[in-house]
Amino acid sequence: MIGSERKSEVPGSEELKYLDPRGLEIREASCGFLEVSVEGGEAVRVKPIQMFPISQPNEYVLLAKESGDEVGFIKDIRELSREDRKKLGEALERGYFIPTITRIRDLRYRFHVLYCDVETDRGVTKFEVRDRTENLNLLPSGKLIAEDVDGNRYVIEDINSLDARSRALLDPHI
Amino acid sequence: MEQKSKFDALPEHLEGRLKESMELSERPKVVLRTDIRPDGTYGDAWLVVTDRAFISICPNHKDEATVNRVPLADVHGVYIHSFVGNGIVELKTAGCSVEAARYTRALADKFAEALPEFRNLVKEEVRRVEGVRREERRRRAEERESDNDTVKIDTKSSVVGPAHDIGDEVGDEERGGGRKGAGGDRKGLESEGPPIPRKVRCEECGRAFPEGADRCPYCTPKAALFLRSLTFIKPYWPWAVLLLVLTGGSSILTVLPVNFQKNMIDDGILAEPPNWDALLRNWAFWIVALAASLLVNGVRNFLGPWLGQRVILYLRGAVYRHMQQLALSFYARRTTGNLLQRVTSDTDRLQEFLSTWLPEFVHAVLLVLIIGIWLFVRNWLLAAVSLVSVPVMAALTYALMRWIRRVYHKMWRYWASLSSLLSDAIPGVTVVRAFAQEEREIGRFDRRSQAYYDQSVRAIKVHALYHPAVEFLIMAGTMVVWLYGGHMVIKTKLLGGGAMTFGVLYMFVRLLFMFYWPVRTLTMLSRTMQRAITSADRVFEVLDTEPTIKNVANPVVKVPLEGSVEFRHVWFRYEEGEPVLKNISFKAKPGQMMGLAGPSGAGKSTMVNLIARFYEVSSGEILIDGVNIKELEVRSYRDQIGMVLQDPFLFNGSIGMNIGYGKVGATREEVIVAAKAANAHDFIMEFPDGYDTEVGERGVRLSGGERQRISIARAILKNPRILILDEATSSVDTETEAKIQEALERLVENRTTFAIAHRLSTLKRADRLLILDDGRLVEEGTHEELMVKDGAYARMCRLQAEVSRLRAI
Numbered sequence: 001m002i003g004s005e006r007k008s009e010v011p012g013s014e015e016l017k018y019l020d021p022r023g024l025e026i027r028e029a030s031c032g033f034l035e036v037s038v039e040g041g042e043a044v045r046v047k048p049i050q051m052f053p054i055s056q057p058n059e060y061v062l063l064a065k066e067s068g069d070e071v072g073f074i075k076d077i078r079e080l081s082r083e084d085r086k087k088l089g090e091a092l093e094r095g096y097f098i099p100t101i102t103r104i105r106d107l108r109y110r111f112h113v114l115y116c117d118v119e120t121d122r123g124v125t126k127f128e129v130r131d132r133t134e135n136l137n138l139l140p141s142g143k144l145i146a147e148d149v150d151g152n153r154y155v156i157e158d159i160n161s162l163d164a165r166s167r168a169l170l171d172p173h174i
Numbered sequence: 175m176e177q178k179s180k181f182d183a184l185p186e187h188l189e190g191r192l193k194e195s196m197e198l199s200e201r202p203k204v205v206l207r208t209d210i211r212p213d214g215t216y217g218d219a220w221l222v223v224t225d226r227a228f229i230s231i232c233p234n235h236k237d238e239a240t241v242n243r244v245p246l247a248d249v250h251g252v253y254i255h256s257f258v259g260n261g262i263v264e265l266k267t268a269g270c271s272v273e274a275a276r277y278t279r280a281l282a283d284k285f286a287e288a289l290p291e292f293r294n295l296v297k298e299e300v301r302r303v304e305g306v307r308r309e310e311r312r313r314r315a316e317e318r319e320s321d322n323d324t325v326k327i328d329t330k331s332s333v334v335g336p337a338h339d340i341g342d343e344v345g346d347e348e349r350g351g352g353r354k355g356a357g358g359d360r361k362g363l364e365s366e367g368p369p370i371p372r373k374v375r376c377e378e379c380g381r382a383f384p385e386g387a388d389r390c391p392y393c394t395p396k397a398a399l400f401l402r403s404l405t406f407i408k409p410y411w412p413w414a415v416l417l418l419v420l421t422g423g424s425s426i427l428t429v430l431p432v433n434f435q436k437n438m439i440d441d442g443i444l445a446e447p448p449n450w451d452a453l454l455r456n457w458a459f460w461i462v463a464l465a466a467s468l469l470v471n472g473v474r475n476f477l478g479p480w481l482g483q484r485v486i487l488y489l490r491g492a493v494y495r496h497m498q499q500l501a502l503s504f505y506a507r508r509t510t511g512n513l514l515q516r517v518t519s520d521t522d523r524l525q526e527f528l529s530t531w532l533p534e535f536v537h538a539v540l541l542v543l544i545i546g547i548w549l550f551v552r553n554w555l556l557a558a559v560s561l562v563s564v565p566v567m568a569a570l571t572y573a574l575m576r577w578i579r580r581v582y583h584k585m586w587r588y589w590a591s592l593s594s595l596l597s598d599a600i601p602g603v604t605v606v607r608a609f610a611q612e613e614r615e616i617g618r619f620d621r622r623s624q625a626y627y628d629q630s631v632r633a634i635k636v637h638a639l640y641h642p643a644v645e646f647l648i649m650a651g652t653m654v655v656w657l658y659g660g661h662m663v664i665k666t667k668l669l670g671g672g673a674m675t676f677g678v679l680y681m682f683v684r685l686l687f688m689f690y691w692p693v694r695t696l697t698m699l700s701r702t703m704q705r706a707i708t709s710a711d712r713v714f715e716v717l718d719t720e721p722t723i724k725n726v727a728n729p730v731v732k733v734p735l736e737g738s739v740e741f742r743h744v745w746f747r748y749e750e751g752e753p754v755l756k757n758i759s760f761k762a763k764p765g766q767m768m769g770l771a772g773p774s775g776a777g778k779s780t781m782v783n784l785i786a787r788f789y790e791v792s793s794g795e796i797l798i799d800g801v802n803i804k805e806l807e808v809r810s811y812r813d814q815i816g817m818v819l820q821d822p823f824l825f826n827g828s829i830g831m832n833i834g835y836g837k838v839g840a841t842r843e844e845v846i847v848a849a850k851a852a853n854a855h856d857f858i859m860e861f862p863d864g865y866d867t868e869v870g871e872r873g874v875r876l877s878g879g880e881r882q883r884i885s886i887a888r889a890i891l892k893n894p895r896i897l898i899l900d901e902a903t904s905s906v907d908t909e910t911e912a913k914i915q916e917a918l919e920r921l922v923e924n925r926t927t928f929a930i931a932h933r934l935s936t937l938k939r940a941d942r943l944l945i946l947d948d949g950r951l952v953e954e955g956t957h958e959e960l961m962v963k964d965g966a967y968a969r970m971c972r973l974q975a976e977v978s979r980l981r982a983i
Contacts, residue, residue, distance in 0.1 A: 030271045031264040032257055048305070053258075093214055097260030097278070111708050112381050123216035127280075128382035133590075140621075149374045149382040150279040153259045172580040174587075 002116040017072035019063065021038070021079040032094035038071060046071050048091050061088070098153045099125070101146075104166035107173065114173060116146070120154065127152060138174050142172060182207040184220055191239045192222060200226045204291050206284060210260055210276040221263065221275040223295055228265055228274050244272050246299035252292045254285055261285060263292075280375075368450030386710030400703075403524060403710045406485045413481055420474045421533050425469035429548070432684045434460040474533070482529020490521045493713055499721045502788040516716055519707040527706035535699060538692035543686050552678060559658050560686055563651035564693060570647055572697040576642060581633045586711035588626040595622055597649055648690050655682050723790060729807035735814050735895040736799050737764040737926035739785060743794035746780060753792070754780045757950040762942070767927040771970065776946040778930045782898045785928060787814050798896075816894030816925075818918075820901035822885030824873030829858055830865035832873070832884055836892030844891060851920050852887035853913040854880070879910035886917050897921065899929040903936055934971050943967060 019038060027035040028044055037043045050087040051060040051073065060080060063071040074080065077088055098108060099120035106117040114136075127148040129135050137145045144156040156162065159170060182205050184192060193203070204223040211232050212215045219232040228249070230242040244265050251266040261276040261282050266822030277285060315383045375382055376390030383390060407414045434456040494517055497504075505513065549557035599606060599615050606615050659679040666674045739762040746755040755777045762768045770778045783789055786794060787803055796803040798811070816836070824832045833848055834840040845865065849855040857880055861867040882902065889897065902918060903911050915936065922929075931937050938957050945953035945960070945967045953965050960967040 021909045028270070031253075031262045031273045032255055033271075034535065052844060059391045068431075094257060094262060094276070097210070097214070097276075098258060111704060115381075120216070122210075125216050130382060133587075148280075148284065151259075172583060 017070070019072040019074050021081075022072065022085075024074070024080070024084070026080075026084045026087045029090040032091050033066075034087060034091050036061070036071070044071060048074075048088055048095060050092065050096065053096060054139070054143070098155050099123075101154050101156045103163060104169045107169040109173065113149075116148075116154075116174070118154070127154070132173050136174055144170075144174065167171075179784055182220075182223065184231075188220065188233060188239055191231060191241055192229065195229055195241045195243055196224060197226060200224045203295055206275070206288055207281075207592075208275045208277040209281060210278060212273065212276065214276070219275070223292060224293060226299065228272075228292075230274055239832055242272075242274075244274065246296050247303045249296050252289065252296060254283060254289055288795070369593040400707065400710075402714065403528065403706070405770050406489055407481065409488075409530065410481055410484060413477060417474065417477050417481060417533060417745055418536065420477065421536050422540055424467065424470045425537055427463055427470060428541065429544055429685065429688065430463045430683050431460050431467075432688070434463065435647055435684065436677040436681040438677075440675045444676055478529045480529075482525045485528060486521050486525035488515060488523065489713065490761050493517055493521060493716050496717055496719075500716075500719055502783070504719060514711055516712055520712050523709040524706060524713060527702065527709075531702050531706070538695040541692040542696070544668075545689050549682065549685060552681070552809055553674065555661055556655065556662065556674070556682060560651055560655040560682060561689075563647075563654060564689065567647045567651065567690065568693050568697055571644070571694050572641065574599055574643060575697060578636055581629070581636050585626070585629045588622065588629050592619075592622045592626055595619060621942075648687065649687055652683055655679070655686060659683075673732075673901045717777060723787060723808060724803055725808055730801050730805050731807045731810050732799060732801065733810055733814065735811075737895045738762060738797075738799050739896065739926055739928075740797040740800075742782070742797065744791050744796060745793045746777075746784060746789065747792050748789075753948050754782070757794070759794075759952050759956060760942075760951060762926055762928075764926055766941040767922055767929060767939070769937030770928060770930045770946065771932075771934060771937060771943060771967065772946035772952075775948075777949045778946055779900055781946070782817075782900060782928050782930065785896065786810065786817060786898060814895040815898065815900045816889035816892050816896070816921075817900065818882070818885050818889050818902045818921075822873070822881050822882055824869045824876070824884060825927065826869065826871045828863075828868055829861075829884060832869060833865075833887045833891060836888040840891055845887075848887040848891040849884075851917060852883045852889050853917040854883035854887050857883070879914065882910075882914055882915060886914065886921060890917075890921050895925060897925045897927045899927065899931075901930055901932065903931065903933065927982045934967075 023039040025037045025040075027037065028145065029035075033045050033047050035043045036046055046063040046065055049062045049064055051062050051065055059076045061074045061077055063073065065071060072168050074088075099122040101118045101120050101121040104116070105119060105124075106115075108115040112130070114132055114169055115126070116129060117126045118124070127146075127150075129146055131153050135147045137147075138159070139145070142158040142160045146154045146156075148154070156170075159174070160166065162170065184202075184205050196202075202222050202224045204221075206221045206223075208219045208221060209216060211219050212230075212745070217233075219230065222229045222231065223246075227246055227248075228244045232241075233239045244267065248267045249265050250268065253264040253266065255262045255264060256279070260276055260278055262276050263285060265272045265274050275285070376393050378393045378540065379390060381390060381392055437456040438453050438460075442449050442451075442456065445452065497513065497517070546557075546561070553680050595618060599619070606612060656679075659674070659682055662674040663676050663679055741758045741760050744755055744758045745753055747753040758781070760768075770781065772778055780789075784791060787806075787808065789802065794977065798806060803811075805922055825835065830842070833845045833854075837844070842865075849858055849865075858865060858867070868874075869876055869881075869884075873884075876884070886902070899918065899922075903914050929937060929940060937943060940957070942954060942956060943960055944951060945965075947966060952961065953960055953967050955963065957967075
């Protein structure tokens with residue numbers, strides 16, 4: 001008895017709406033937004049937001065209007081049709097521009113700023129990281145998330161699979 | 175007028191492509207370089223906005239480029255979206271939305287700055303097109319009048335027109351009220367004032383500033399900075415000169431004994447015949463030199479650190495004094511830790527540099543010079559041979575030291591991670607138990623502990639390697655000298671003549687030994703200098719920041735204030751980002767109680783901070799008793815303002831001292847009267863130490879409600895003319911709340927009061943209510959008026975009633 005009463009008290013439990021991929025129609029993707037229609041309803045413009053961008057990027061994707069109202073969430077984007085996935089992927093790629101670092105060309109630590117010169121899946125780039133403890137976040141899995149002075153993010157999927165030189169450059173800083 | 179472009183310039187090889195896609199009369203107005211191409215890879219692309227169209231140019235390989243053109247007349251709205259790691263410029267047109275540019279966040283400021291420009295260009299174009307169309311219509315009408323011509327063409331040309339005005343109404347609803355857009359304004363074409371760019375990078379060299387600094391260490395002239403740190407020594411210059419002289423003396427005295435030892439060997443022991451007098455004489459010189467060296471070094475070792483501490487004592491005081499005068503906005507940008515660091519470790523590091531490292535470097539340089547010159551003068555050939563090893567030695571030492579530092583740094587990081595885990599898990603032990611997560615915590619601990627152990631072993635290995643390595647480096651040079659020098663001594667003995675004696679060889683060996691340590695010191699020069707310069711810069715940054723809230727030339731001193739407060743079109747933004755208050759106007763009469771309500775983040779606290787003049791308004795004005803707040807003398811004004819905050823800050827000290835903080839020289843009686851009025855007296859008397867009870871750091875030893883009542887007593891004692899209550903009764907239990915409420919009612923009498931509350935029931939007796947939403951004043955009036963009006967306030971009241979009804983169940 002008490003158990004069941006409690007359950008409904010979990011805040012927000014009823015507000016999270018699961019979207020059935022079969023009833024979901026993604027019409028268009030542009031500028032990081034999607035035009036979607038739910039259960040044959042009117043088309044609305046939504047922004048896909050990953051609720052667990054690091055641990056489960058492919059699951060729990062929330063669709064929210066620009067006003068902040070939530071339309072619902074997609075439990076697993078792999079359940080979507082191929083075209084829908086492509087459109088969603090396009091929008092997510094814009095919402096989360098997080099290049100994956102594949103090789104470190106050079107790292108220099110000068111005046112408390114880490115100067116990084118790296119190769120990523122989006123091309124070669126340079127960036128600066130301040131406050132290494134705060135902005136280089138190494139997860140137990142070996143995944144490293146870096147945030148630069150401008151708020152751009154970069155990721156290394158697994159620092160253990162970096163080449164030896166990159167690893168040697170990175171090591172003193174993590 | 176022919177201003178070709180703003181912001182960036184288009185590279186020459188793309189000029190042609192741009193020309194091709196422009197009309198003849200078209201002129202580029204804004205050219206922006208972006209750093210992400212449409213496919214999401216890094217690379218330069220360009221957004222050109224002319225007086226007719228948005229043109230995106232993306233160069234391909236070779237010299238081609240894809241060009242995408244969107245006429246301004248088709249654009250209904252220009253938006254900038256900032257997403258994770260990138261931003262997008264969106265153009266909304268009738269049918270769809272077009273992505274005009276993507277850029278990383280490094281360029282976010284540039285695009286934000288350009289947004290109003292984009293919108294202006296669109297507006298101008300729309301106006302122009304409408305003008306042309308009107309002209310057209312007029313002409314046609316005239317033509318029709320004259321020869322009754324067709325209507326068909328007319329409809330065709332006006333197709334674009336109506337679509338515009340409808341287009342943006344479809345967007346989401348207007349937020350808040352109180353803003354009456356000028357007729358033709360469209361959403362997405364309106365700008366909210368120019369954004370203030372965040373300063374993360376140096377404007378000159380483009381490098382990032384170090385954490386918490388606002389100046390570029392590369393571009394601040396280092397020599398100047400270094401000299402400026404020396405200015406602190408200036409008042410003590412005779413001592414500094416003495417220190418320098420002693421350092422020089424010490425260097426000479428360090429090497430001098432070697433000369434006497436050489437003489438003892440050559441003129442005494444190995445002389446033909448051996449000379450007892452020479453031995454004794456030089457031995458005596460040695461003793462004198464040794465005694466002098468001990469004396470000089472003793473004085474030097476005292477003088478250096480003393481001078482350093484002396485200088486830093488002054489500097490620390492200057493930094494703290496200056497920080498107390500700086501505006502709150504200076505603090506808002508920095509963490510407490512960062513600021514603490516400037517007073518403590520940065521000044522300390524400077525001290526260390528000035529008092530330890532600087533003399534040490536001077537000493538090292540002098541030693542290297544003296545020894546080097548001496549060796550060369552004695553025997554340049556042997557000197558050259560033996561010093562060959564020195565650069566190698568220096569380089570190896572440098573590399574080795576770097577390696578060691580890395581290993582130790584990593585060890586330190588692991589240690590920090592281990593202790594941060596402990597400081598997390600131990601206070602959180604209740605939670606750990608409650609969720610039965612002991613095993614998990616132990617696992618986490620073990621992993622980090624193991625990592626630290628592994629790293630320690632590495633450090634031990636390095637350490638074990640270090641000493642033999644250093645010894646080898648020194649010995650290698652020495653062994654060369656023994657071999658080559660010995661060869662020369664033998665040659666001299668056999669052939670006669672020549673200047674190489676055994677004494678000289680001995681001297682070379684000894685001096686080479688001595689050479690090693692200053693060289694090692696010098697390898698640390700760059701690192702130590704870097705650290706000291708960063709610290710110096712951070713200290714100077716504080717000293718150089720001008721207090722923004724300053725008295726005007728002839729400030730108005732008004733004591734006592736009557737207490738009327740008026741806002742006139744007040745806009746405010748913190749240093750970074752969006753406006754927090756947008757066009758606020760209202761008036762509070764002396765003695766009135768004003769209630770402030772609205773969702774969190776609506777700008778309530780900002781508003782009272784402006785009243786207390788912790789910040790200056792961005793535009794508009796605040797009048798106190800009809801005088802602009804900027805004209806009032808700061809201290810006498812703040813003296814008449816009382817604040818009671820949600821989480822009151824108490825200083826580490828007794829309760830009595832904390833209450834008395836509001837009034838210099840308050841008597842005990844006054845303190846007690848204030849405590850009684852604040853309903854604090856009773857609980858204070860229950861403490862064994864009464865008013866002398868220590869509250870602990872930040873008042874931790876008291877409960878929230880107790881701290882609150884002490885802060886009310888503090889405010890009562892101050893007897894302010896304007897009172898600010900920021901969520902004074904939230905986060906305490908109902909009984910305590912009643913007591914606090916009662917105390918507040920006593921406090922509110924006869925003062926202009928601004929009360930912020932989430933619990934709207936506490937605001938019922940306010941004379942007027944100000945309802946804020948998203949930085950705008952959306953409603954104003956008494957409780958009854960607003961209930962009748964049935965707007966935002968009435969809605970909030972109903973919602974709270976609902977919630978408390980649910981809670982009651």
